[in-house]
Amino acid sequence: MNLSIGNWxxxxxxxxxxxxxxxxxxxxxxxxxxxxxMWLAAxxxxxxxxxxxxxxxxxxxxxxxxxxxxxxxxxxxxNVGLIAASLGFFLIARPVLFxxxxxxxxxxxxxxxxxxxxxxxxxxxxxxxxxxxxxDFAGRIAQKQMQCARxxxxxxxxxxxxxxxxxxxxxxxxxxxxxxxWRVAIGFFVWLVLYFALINWYLPxxxxxxxxxxxxxxxxxxxxxxxxxxxxxxxxxAHADHEDRAAxxxxxSFRESSLKFGYLSAAFRFALMSLAGLLPVLLLGGTIILWxxxxxxxxxxxxxxxxxxxxxxxxxxxxxTLMAIYSNIGExxxxxxxxxxxxxxxxxxDATDLEVPQGEIALKGLGFAYGRDKGGIEQIDLTIGAxxxxxxxxxxxxxxxxxxxxxxxLYDPEExxxxxxxxxxxxxxxxxxxxxxxxxxxxxxxxxxxxMDNIRYGKPDATEDEVIAAATKAEAHTxxxxxxxxxxxxxxxxxxGERGVKLSGGQRQRIALARAIIKDAPILVLDEATSxxxxxxxxxxxxALSRVMQGKTVLAIAHRLSTxxxxxxxxxxxxxxxxxxxxxDALLAQKGLYARYWDRQSGGFITTQAAE
Numbered sequence: 006m007n008l009s010i011g012n013w014x015x016x017x018x019x020x021x022x023x024x025x026x027x028x029x030x031x032x033x034x035x036x037x038x039x040x041x042x043m044w045l046a047a048x049x050x051x052x053x054x055x056x057x058x059x060x061x062x063x064x065x066x067x068x069x070x071x072x073x074x075x076x077x078x079x080x081x082x083x084n085v086g087l088i089a090a091s092l093g094f095f096l097i098a099r100p101v102l103f104x105x106x107x108x109x110x111x112x113x114x115x116x117x118x119x120x121x122x123x124x125x126x127x128x129x130x131x132x133x134x135x136x137x138x139x140x141d142f143a144g145r146i147a148q149k150q151m152q153c154a155r156x157x158x159x160x161x162x163x164x165x166x167x168x169x170x171x172x173x174x175x176x177x178x179x180x181x182x183x184x185x186x187w188r189v190a191i192g193f194f195v196w197l198v199l200y201f202a203l204i205n206w207y208l209p210x211x212x213x214x215x216x217x218x219x220x221x222x223x224x225x226x227x228x229x230x231x232x233x234x235x236x237x238x239x240x241x242x243a244h245a246d247h248e249d250r251a252a253x254x255x256x257x258s259f260r261e262s263s264l265k266f267g268y269l270s271a272a273f274r275f276a277l278m279s280l281a282g283l284l285p286v287l288l289l290g291g292t293i294i295l296w297x298x299x300x301x302x303x304x305x306x307x308x309x310x311x312x313x314x315x316x317x318x319x320x321x322x323x324x325x326t327l328m329a330i331y332s333n334i335g336e337x338x339x340x341x342x343x344x345x346x347x348x349x350x351x352x353x354x355d356a357t358d359l360e361v362p363q364g365e366i367a368l369k370g371l372g373f374a375y376g377r378d379k380g381g382i383e384q385i386d387l388t389i390g391a392x393x394x395x396x397x398x399x400x401x402x403x404x405x406x407x408x409x410x411x412x413x414x415l416y417d418p419e420e421x422x423x424x425x426x427x428x429x430x431x432x433x434x435x436x437x438x439x440x441x442x443x444x445x446x447x448x449x450x451x452x453x454x455x456x457m458d459n460i461r462y463g464k465p466d467a468t469e470d471e472v473i474a475a476a477t478k479a480e481a482h483t484x485x486x487x488x489x490x491x492x493x494x495x496x497x498x499x500x501x502g503e504r505g506v507k508l509s510g511g512q513r514q515r516i517a518l519a520r521a522i523i524k525d526a527p528i529l530v531l532d533e534a535t536s537x538x539x540x541x542x543x544x545x546x547x548x549a550l551s552r553v554m555q556g557k558t559v560l561a562i563a564h565r566l567s568t569x570x571x572x573x574x575x576x577x578x579x580x581x582x583x584x585x586x587x588x589x590d591a592l593l594a595q596k597g598l599y600a601r602y603w604d605r606q607s608g609g610f611i612t613t614q615a616a617e
Contacts, residue, residue, distance in 0.1 A: 010108070014039045014117035020125040024345045028334065031341050035122045035157045039114070043161060046109035047169040053106040054170035056099050057315055058177025063091050065308030072303050106170070115162050123154035126344055135415050136375075137348040144230025146343070148223045153340030156333035163333075167326040171319060178312045182288070185305045186295050192287040200280060204324065207273045208331040214266045215335030221259040223339070228255040266332075273328060274321070281320040288313035350417055352434050359433035361441045361527040363391035363426050364558035366412070372420030373411055374581075381407045382581040385421070394559040396569035396589075398599060399578035405562045408578075409530055412560070414438055425528075443526035443557075447533030449517040451508070456485050457497040459516055463524030471523060472497070478553070479519035484512055522553050529554060531561040566603055575599065 018038045025031050036043065070087055071079055078084065127150055130137075138146065175197070182190040232239060232248045239248050292309040295301035371385040382404035389395050399405050410416055412423060414435050423430050430438055443463070451459055460472045460481075467475075476482040476497075488499035490507070501507055501516075508516070521529065531550075551571075563569050570589045577585040577592065577599045584598050592599035 011112050011116065013042045013113050014121065016117045016120040017124045018121065023347065024129055026345050028338060035125065036161060039118055039121060042113045043165060046114050046165045049102065049106040049109050050165050050169040051173035053102045054173030055177045056102060057174040058181045059094060061308040061311035062181055063094055064311055065304035067091060068307045069302050069304030110162060110166050114165060115158060118161050119154050119158040122157045123150060126150045126153060130344060132349055134348050134350055145223045145227030148226040149340040149343045152219060152336050153344065156336040159333045160330050163326050163330050167323055171323045174319065178316060181308060181312060185292065185309060186301060189288060189291045189309060192291050196284050196287055203276055203280060204327060208327060210269055211328050212331040212335040214269055215332035216339045218262040218266050219336040219339040221262045225255045225259050228252050277321055277324045281317040284317045285313040350414060353432055356432060356434045358437035359425065359441050361426055364527045365391045365426055366558060367424040370421030371418055371423065373407055373416060373418050385583060387583060389558055392556060392558055394554060394573045396572035396575035397560060397562045397578065398575060398602060403578040404581040405578055409532060413442060441526050442528045442530060443521040443524045444530040445517045445521045449513040451501050451513055453500055453502055455498050455500055456488060459501060460519045460523060463520035467523050475519040475523035478522050479515045481515035481519050527557055529557045529559045533562060
């Protein structure tokens, strides 16, 4: 067991349940598991803050002893106790407590709270539906995660480091001033009322303007990332100026929100400094008046002066920190609104892992329209036998991709159900369901990692030989050997660039095929799996595909109908329903929709008129 104090908080402990959508509950969700260490750090910070009043008290006692005992008597035996107490306080107690306060906050709290919160937000975000990501900028979502984690960490750290310290200092100061004279304490109390009234007026406004500024900042990130992600399209359409204007527009909005925040911040600081200047006048003036009436000592004047100056100095520090805390709270609320909505597909509480002994898929009264009245699919009844190879045809918008998305449980059906080997897929874990389905899509997804890692994504524990064998079957091995990235890495170690931009469409699709081959799932979905391949390369991997499909239940979507002629059955979808079912030859003989598609193909693709 690692007993280092840096490990007192489990930085990657999972959260309990979903993130709440109210600020206080959300903060508790973010920080659950870190509270004991945070209370310890706050305790040390409060003790260090109490030392401020102790410093003024000892200074006052030293001055009184100096005045009373004179130059010869101060270092006499009768004053040993005060000298020892002063030395112990300044040389031992004060440094130790300040050191412990700094250590608990900077070693235990800050390095661990940020990854704790970020990991929880990231896990939650990964569980959102694809619609959540489709409706927002990728850069903005990432920015919100980072922003929210940093802001929660800053709030926790500053509350410990400043608020606990300041409150203890104030309590100690009040007690000391009461010991000097209750009338001086009354003056301090009046000042505190004015101080908290000022805080109460400004900080809510700081919070609102900070949230606005955070939102505008995230929009800048989203706009810039969106442009960079699609930089080839920007250049191909010669729209650099257009993108520049869009980015400058977002930046201008951010600048304006920053200026509004800056004006408020400047006014707040001016008001604080004016109020801080009043405190020494109240405390020192009041104590001197009492001293003139022989109701206070010289040491009391020093103690009151030390307290006044320290709190006046601390006023700016604490107030600016409170402004930062409220600013961070605004950012937390902004991130909370973006990240916590429950657009999710959840596992059932009693979900089990899916076992696929056969691979039969049954679609029963299936309907899904993305929450709308029209679109998607409706009333789909279909059984795909174990090991059957089913082709799916239809014009754009016919419902093909919706059907596959439901099979992968990217969405839950609005009507009906999908069963795999007699088990409703809502009763199994999503992870086990998707492990049982291999997929190759038209829009192949590549990570900016090595070719080896991209193929191994289908089977993380695959050996190097298995990866090379899968790449060879997918006709990818030859071009992978010749890869070289900008850092000089070659072959399977070469990185493919963001979204695989360094590869051609056909190369990306062959790596995606290799990934599906190595996954070796019992159910295989091919969504335009060879659409990016030229005819020669497609022909060369058809045999490999045929071998991969053996013994698997296959769903193959294609516009190039020639790729489906060997399917056991073909379904033709039209406006969200199954219009025709049969083999290639049988469908041609029906002279229906499929036959019209076949006749009207140009270069092997369904034309848009074919759906009319």
